[in-house]
Amino acid sequence: MPAPVSKPRTLYDKIWDDHVIDIDENGQGLIYVDRHLVFEVSSPQAFEGLRTAGRPVRRPDCTLATVDHNIPTVSRKNFTTVEDFVRQPDSRAQCMTLEENVKAFGLTYFGMTDRRQGIVHVIGPEEGFTLPGITLMCGDSHTSTHGAFGALAFGIGSSEVEHVLATQTLLQRKSKNMRVTVDGTLVEGVTAKDVVLHIIGVIGTAGGTGCVIEYAGSVVRGFSMEARMSMCNMTIEGGARAGMIAPDETTFNYLRNRPLAPKGEVWDRAEAHWRTLNSDEGAKFDVEVNIRGGDIVPTVTWGTSPEDVVPITGKVPDPASFSDAGKRAAVERALKYMGLVPNTPMEEVKLDKVFIGSCTNSRIEDLRSAAKIVLSAGPEAKIADGLYAMVVPGSGLVKQQAETEGLDAVFKRAGFDWREAGCSMCLGMNEDKLVSGERCASTSNRNFEGRQGPGGRTHLVSPAMAAAAALTGKLTDVRRFLGAEAEARIAAGPKLKLASAAEFLTDPVLPPPEPTEPMGATERALPTADAPSNVAKFTALKGIAVPLHIENLDTDKILPGRFLKVIKRTGLKDALFADLRWGADGQLTDFVLNREPYTRARILVCDKPNFGCGSSREHAPWALKDFGIMCVIAPSFAEIFMNNTYQNGMLPVILFTEQCAALAAEAEQGLELEVDLEKQEVRRASGQPAFPFAVDAFRRHCLLNGLDDIGLTLQRTALIEQFEQRRSEMWPWLDGLGYKGKRIPVTGGKAKLEW
Template identity: 65%
Template sequence: MTQATPKPQTLYDKIWNDHVVKHSSAAQDNGLDLIYVDRHLVHEVSSPQAFDGLRAAGRPVRRPDCTLATVDHNVPTGFRDKKVHDLGSLVADPESRAQCAALETNVKDFGLSYFGLQDRRQGIVHVIGPEQGFTLPGITCVCGDSHTSTHGAFGALAFGIGTSEVEHVLATQTILQKKSKNMRITVDGELLEGVNSKDVILHIIGVISASGGNGCVIEYSGSVIRGFSMEARMSICNMSIEAGSRAGMIAPDGVTFAYLKNRPLAPQGETWDRAEAYWRTLTSDEGAKFDVEVNIPASDIIPSVTWGTSPQDVVPITGSVPDPASFSNPDRQRAAERSLKYMDLVPGTRMEDIKIDNVFIGSCTNGRIEDLRSAANIVLAAGANATVAPGVYAMVVPGSSLVKLQAEAEGLDVVFKRAGFDWREAGCSMCVGMNEDQLLPGKRCASTSNRNFEGRQGAGGRTHLLSPAMAAAAALRGKLADARQFLHKSAQSTVDLVLPSDHIAAEPVPIPVLEFTSKKIPTAASDNVSAKVFRVWRGVAAPMYIENIDTDMILPKQFLKTIVRTGLKHGLFYNVRNDAGAAHFILDRAPFDKATILVSTGKNFGCGSSREHAAWALDDFGIRCVIAPSFGEIFRSNCFQNCMLPVELSVEECRALASDAEAGLELVVDLERQEITRGDHAPMLFTTDPFRRTCLLNGFDDIATTMQDDAAIAAFEQRRSQMWPWLDGIGYAGKKVKVKSAGASAMEW
């Protein structure tokens, strides 16, 4: 009997299928699968409420060995006295200090590995994961941060999650997910002189739009991608979320393996050989089906820079600010008009004529050693007397403390400081602007970060995204500038981080894992019913006519410095409301100030950050249903986690509902019937994932529901240990590591 030929699979298919603990039932076709999580990264902003949830239910962290925590988002990046270990002295802002202190308490109580503020391994989660070898090919990786897609550069399935999902992973080491579609973006050919990975991903987003990847996982392929170093590949995958996709991936190869070899947490010896043999199978099969294919000639890509308030608003540095009338889509036109007003730009202005006030080199997109070398090369090429232009403040923030040490060993800090750049400590810094590193109102910044949303780097600040080389060129010129004027040939380094000898241990040092201190965790009973259900929801609907309404707009960063879930309604659309004035913004005008439903005519509502705080703020205001043509993937999940209903309808249907809302018609959203009614109009039908629908109708708790599958999870873990033993960290299955107290500070347990 002839054996059936296996169906060709994509890289995404392979990793997904290898991590399914439990498929959705036949009755829930296209529903949610229970996926096992190999690696979980945790930081101070999105985790406090998750740990509080564990305490309230008396639940431990299921796999401390698969979890790694650090502080990065709102830590100060000014000088840190290495002799000081008191958190109060290191973090002056009381709200930031409270979040950092909460994480310290949580990692102690739950026995998690932690890189504290004075730990030499501290840094941005998406820099330290690969740096330590915690990120490996073939894994699933999650974090309460949207740019977790970075880790996909290693052939991993990596994506951001909200705080409720952080709690779910901590408790069960699994997550409920709907499988995405497969999308492949191929970049072939020879890159033009001076073009690097940041230019490539900005160009891609400009081509497919900020919502072009909605509902998809993107695999990047082609000769250009294969020619990139690991650091360049991470920059590409990092910004996949800015294209609306769930994740970005690149198949692992020799470049990947060379980068990982001998990393502290990577497999060693015979285990490495076994792991590498498996990793080499992680490619898309010949004939594998992709739902969407995009081909981009390398010759089309020119060093690029953004002009608006979305990463899709991008042009070559040699180009000009576009006219909104050149866009055919009405929502796109309105967005462009709004962007130009916010950015204080006039159509037709040459990009190279735009003056800047600030330069930021850093972030999880471009804060690695290769990025700093690229920027320093521009400064060196400009000559010994090159200095930052008068009136410009330029800062360089390494992505991790190890990157900082490496840069200083190479003398890069001297290059920057001699030219007038401010050399900082590791952290997210001005990318998200949660600490003191913020862009002042009206100031313009050339930034190597990933988002140029309104107020992203500071309320009223204006951001232009570009590469490290272009940022350095802008700092020297005082205007947006083409880096090619400084270098005749692109100098992209592929050298991996190598520390000076006094910073390297003779043998890889395992991350210490503390013994779980269960006595500190209350044993409160939990049940399977939350305080809320969603069945029929009626009321006033507020119409909004903007596409790509991002989470920074819904709730600005200054409201993220909280360790609770409540009291956020006063921050809802805060910057926009203050900008528009109480008499103009829709939610400040009667009857919409009592709105319980939001209708957006623009696609990609809730794009951007993984911050669940955006959903909390809408709920706190009284809005529990959002209707839009499409949603940011993480925002959609966050709505369900908070018993809120995201409803996806066509653009035409959303415009009709917005018109009805303007006319004052009350909307009635019936989840049981899956229909929306208003006035005498015929009902509009919608669909919701059957599992999510059941949970909303009955108020079921995801975690308690998942824990009913504990036997299946345990069986999966047993198979996982046999197949991929290198993924079981120290501390798993009862094995503990004693933590050395000698020389350890209060933050380096």
């Protein structure tokens, strides 16, 4: 009898199948997490949860921590301690809390005295912590960066961070497969950043919702690893759960001999496995998008969403050209915020600041690309008068390599501010931010209202475009700095040394330290299936509903980044929609949540799609919950936001746009709604028929019964242990981060080191 023919699988299918521990009767999967990155903003509440429950970190050897979002990027020559160096009290508290937690739980930590410290999505690949075929999680939406290596990587909220720390697993439902193929030849001056901005412009910020995107085609295959990381980084801006690129020789050459990558015979085994990680011929994709590389030109955003893109040769759009009234209103709002006049050529838009950095574009190739543009302008090139420009390397090692190559001298001679590693002006959580009304060309990933500072106006560009803009003082087509004359000026200029990253990846790889506060894995008996829970039950909710009419309502608008600096889950009531609720004078505005009866709202109804897009931060649901809102009704949600609401005992309800509009109209009249989860219907005080809604069966069960995800998962510990044993036999390079051993919890409380 012939052997059965296996069904062709996508890259995502293969990695998913390799990591599924169990799937329940409702299709909810429990997947194993190979790698976990931790930083100061999304982790304090997770560690607090572990302490409260007396739970240890299950696999310290699979977790790596650093500080990046909050830290100042000024010179560290006089650095002594975090307490003295970080001046903002809330930022200091988060950084110091992380330092305390990594010691208490025994985690590997790249702190501010470690030259390997940097942006979490830069240091993971840099150290070889990121590998093909793995699952990798982090409490940050741009975790999709790591998919460039053929990994399944995505952002999670703080509750899920706690879940991974406690169980090394995550509850997930499988996404759909989407492929974006970019073929052909790119025109001069077009980079990976331009390509991904173009893709987002084509599919929109909700185009990838419910999907994992695989990027394919000759253009993608021709990109370096750093360019692939930039591309995958912005997958979340297209609404997808994760972005992936199949590993190849480019991937293997990048990873070979990285400190935390496998070595010797184990490397050979790993590489043999990695070579099987591609989509089979005939594999089914639920969504296919094909793009001609030759159609892409240097690209820039004009509005307040990453989908608001236009070629640099284009003009600011005219709202009158949009036939859809909703879209026309959205364009008008964006232009008002951005201070732009319709039909203005993009190259006439003047700037106040330029930012080169972020997890999207702060690697050595990005800095080389920007420096090349500066050199092409000649030895006397200077940034434009009255403009401030900064360059922020993605890690301490990138900074050292750039300085060895002489890139810092190029930037400083032209008037750029050369900084220390960190997230910097990407999200305005530290001192690096825009003042209201300032306009910035930025190599970061989001141009939401207030993203880089309250009232700040952001235009997303590539590093080369940012450098060109710094020299001219306005958005500029980088191709003006390319060509034969530019190459001649570069050749006549200072000779830069091209260094290898290997010269700087020399720090010893050590095992994770022993915890200073060891907590036994079995100090508390595991809950039984019918055990009571301290998680509040959600059965039915009746109350005032507040109407909103905002499309693509992002998490920065729900809760501006400056309010993320908390170490508890509470205290965010007044920060909810802060930029809409509070005026520049500190007084309450006429925003709907400030008006009666909506100050007592328990339900929010939005009649526009893609609610909660943007960050994986759980702070947005915390703020809604703190205000008293326990249910959000909308035509569609960003997937991460939806997960985060469930984690907090809140209910997201999806209804048709027309139904949401009808409920919003009744909410405008101050009428109450009743959301019944048991009967799965929204009842109306107007007397009109109720609207039925669907909800994930597993999530409904958990909400109705007030069940704790972690407690439920720990009931399957035996299955997790069986999976770990098979994992160690099949893929030994995933144990211990390249360390000599892994620490595993044993009965009696203290962990042991297994060699």
